[in-house]
Amino acid sequence: MTAKNRTGTSKAVYLKLKEQILHLELPPGAAISEIETAEKYEISRTPVRDAFKMLENEGLLEIRPHIGTFVSLIDLNMISDILYMREVLEQAVFRDLASIYDKSHEFGIRLILQKQKEMLDSALPPDELSRSFIISDNIFHNTLYELAGRKNVMCFWQSINSQYERFRTFLNLGDRENLLRLYHGHEILWECISHKDYGNLSKSISHHIYDGFNSSTEVVSRHPEYFKHGKTE
Amino acid sequence: MTAKNRTGTSKAVYLKLKEQILHLELPPGAAISEIETAEKYEISRTPVRDAFKMLENEGLLEIRPHIGTFVSLIDLNMISDILYMREVLEQAVFRDLASIYDKSHEFGIRLILQKQKEMLDSALPPDELSRSFIISDNIFHNTLYELAGRKNVMCFWQSINSQYERFRTFLNLGDRENLLRLYHGHEILWECISHKDYGNLSKSISHHIYDGFNSSTEVVSRHPEYFKHGKTE
DNA sequence: GCATTGACACTTGTATACAAGAGTGATATA
DNA sequence: TATATCACTCTTGTATACAAGTGTCAATGC
Numbered sequence: 001m002t003a004k005n006r007t008g009t010s011k012a013v014y015l016k017l018k019e020q021i022l023h024l025e026l027p028p029g030a031a032i033s034e035i036e037t038a039e040k041y042e043i044s045r046t047p048v049r050d051a052f053k054m055l056e057n058e059g060l061l062e063i064r065p066h067i068g069t070f071v072s073l074i075d076l077n078m079i080s081d082i083l084y085m086r087e088v089l090e091q092a093v094f095r096d097l098a099s100i101y102d103k104s105h106e107f108g109i110r111l112i113l114q115k116q117k118e119m120l121d122s123a124l125p126p127d128e129l130s131r132s133f134i135i136s137d138n139i140f141h142n143t144l145y146e147l148a149g150r151k152n153v154m155c156f157w158q159s160i161n162s163q164y165e166r167f168r169t170f171l172n173l174g175d176r177e178n179l180l181r182l183y184h185g186h187e188i189l190w191e192c193i194s195h196k197d198y199g200n201l202s203k204s205i206s207h208h209i210y211d212g213f214n215s216s217t218e219v220v221s222r223h224p225e226y227f228k229h230g231k232t233e
Numbered sequence: 234m235t236a237k238n239r240t241g242t243s244k245a246v247y248l249k250l251k252e253q254i255l256h257l258e259l260p261p262g263a264a265i266s267e268i269e270t271a272e273k274y275e276i277s278r279t280p281v282r283d284a285f286k287m288l289e290n291e292g293l294l295e296i297r298p299h300i301g302t303f304v305s306l307i308d309l310n311m312i313s314d315i316l317y318m319r320e321v322l323e324q325a326v327f328r329d330l331a332s333i334y335d336k337s338h339e340f341g342i343r344l345i346l347q348k349q350k351e352m353l354d355s356a357l358p359p360d361e362l363s364r365s366f367i368i369s370d371n372i373f374h375n376t377l378y379e380l381a382g383r384k385n386v387m388c389f390w391q392s393i394n395s396q397y398e399r400f401r402t403f404l405n406l407g408d409r410e411n412l413l414r415l416y417h418g419h420e421i422l423w424e425c426i427s428h429k430d431y432g433n434l435s436k437s438i439s440h441h442i443y444d445g446f447n448s449s450t451e452v453v454s455r456h457p458e459y460f461k462h463g464k465t466e
Numbered sequence: 467g468c469a470t471t472g473a474c475a476c477t478t479g480t481a482t483a484c485a486a487g488a489g490t491g492a493t494a495t496a
Numbered sequence: 497t498a499t500a501t502c503a504c505t506c507t508t509g510t511a512t513a514c515a516a517g518t519g520t521c522a523a524t525g526c
Contacts, residue, residue, distance in 0.1 A: 007298050007299075007478085007479060007480095007516085007517080008479095009479080009480075010479080010480090033506090033507075033508095034507085034508070035506095035507085043480080043481085044480060044481040044482070045480095045481080045482085045508095046479075046480050046481065046482090047479080047480065047481095049508085049509095050286065050479095052508095053283065053286060053287075054286075054290075057287075057290055063508075064488095064507090064508085065240050065487075065488095065507085065508055065509070066240075066486075066487040066488055066489095066506090066507055066508050066509080067487085067488060067489080067506090067507060067508080068506085068507055068508080069507085069508080077385060078385050081383060081384075081385035081386050081389075082385075084325075084383070084386065085322065085386055085389070088321055088322055088325040089318065089321055089322070092317075092321040150314060150317070151314075152310060152311050152314035152315075153314050153317065153318055156314075156318070156393055160389055240486090240487080240508085240509060240510095241509095242509080242510075243509080243510090266476090266477075266478095267477085267478070268476095268477085276510080276511085277510060277511040277512070278478095278510095278511080278512085279509075279510050279511065279512090280509080280510065280511095282478085282479095283509095285478095296478075297477090297478085297518095298477085298478055298479070298517075298518095299476095299477055299478050299479080299516075299517040299518055300476095300477060300478080300517085300518060300519085301476085301477055301478080301518095302477085302478080
């Protein structure tokens with residue numbers, strides 16, 4: 001973290017902290033101080049404050065004036081609603097994409113899918129595999145949104161996706177078995193789109209999204225302190 | 234703007250500026266300086282900067298480092314995608330609401346609708362009528378989301394709704410005739426929900442949302458400098 | 467006349483000092 | 497012993513000084 005930059009310092013801190021939060025190195029509920037962070041990266045409080053505000057906007061931090069700043073607890077109700085939005089939006093967007101699908105779209109998508117398959121067949125260490133695959137997963141979805149002409153929907157989406165990303169990491173949805181299921185989900189998704197199979201498209205999207213989430217109760221109960229258990233309404 | 238507060242100053246400035254932007258008192262493209270704003274409200278640059286960042290997050294300001302800060306142009310592609318998301322999400326949420334509807338929901342909604350009717354029948358000056366009605370319009374939609382048990386969806390929604398609000402003001406969708414159409418849209422919407430009339434529900438939502446937007450080209454062409462006419466893709 | 471250059475006035479980004487809320491714990495008092 | 501109070505230290509909020517990028521425009525050299 002060079003201290004010479006006169007621009008981009010805030011963003012660098014933001015990205016660094018975000019990574020640590022998403023990978024649970026900064027666990028939910030942890031206290032995080034402006035001064036501490038500033039000293040750690042040898043910068044002043046100002047860019048740190050900027051970064052904190054950005055993370056607060058994404059729901060990853062909770063700033064309580066004159067008390068402290070804390071990594072936000074995982075709000076299962078929020079996660080549920082995020083998945084709901086994703087389900088509804090993707091069903092609509094991908095249905096639109098299927099309706100305008102033509103052969104020219106094939107190549108780009110096949111390329112991404114093949115890359116994912118190669119990753120899974122490779123001998124990458126689990127941690128690295130997981131990280132690479134999730135990046136490629138995002139690219140896959142981004143590309144579909146873009147082909148459907150709904151780039152803005154994707155843009156907006158990324159701003160609230162952080163909380164779900166963290167949850168996904170927590171569930172350790174990154175092991176090989178889960179990644180394989182994700183990959184097969186992608187293949188099925190694309191089959192449905194390219195064959196304009198609207199009936200199975202909706203079902204495969206819902207399954208793809210909620211896969212893993214519904215079987216999370218057992219894992220969640222092992223770290224109750226990470227979760228917000230407010231009023232269930 | 235009291236300068237004695239040690240908390241809440243940023244938020245106050247944010248709300249004030251947001252109001253001015255949404256009501257086009259600060260028109261799209263206008264330059265707005267941190268120092269100027271700070272002097273105007275007799276505070277320092279710090280809370281002004283915070284407010285600017287918040288508005289940038291909502292897409293209402295564009296901060297160009299070392300150049301200046303400008304009220305963002307209205308991006309019609311973005312508006313289109315926002316309406317699309319709203320259409321898709323509301324169709325899903327309201328359909329869910331219809332499926333769990335029972336008589337106990339009736340009273341609260343009827344109360345809101347009656348209030349709106351009274352507004353329209355009153356002799357309020359157009360400006361005030363418009364403002365009050367839009368607030369009540371938001372309450373109406375909020376309540377429906379809440380009844381459907383999707384409060385978080387609404388929350389998230391409000392964070393990207395600002396740009397649409399501004400566009401709506403620009404179109405002068407606040408005149409009595411348009412407000413009446415909005416009101417009738419509400420009545421029809423609620424009829425569909427309470428009678429579980431799924432077929433007409435989707436249609437009336439789409440109509441309610443796009444009403445006014447499609448007839449906007451003429452008005453838009455009168456102020457081309459307010460709009461972003463980037464690549465149409 | 468034209469192009470280049472450099473001083474200058476602006477902007478936002480960053481660093482730092484101070485203000486004030488909020489919790490903690492020791493101490494004085496009943 | 498129980499309780500209230502006050503000092504201390506932590507936090508974030510705000511004010512201000514300085515750094516550095518960017519564009520303007522006039523002066524200078526050709």
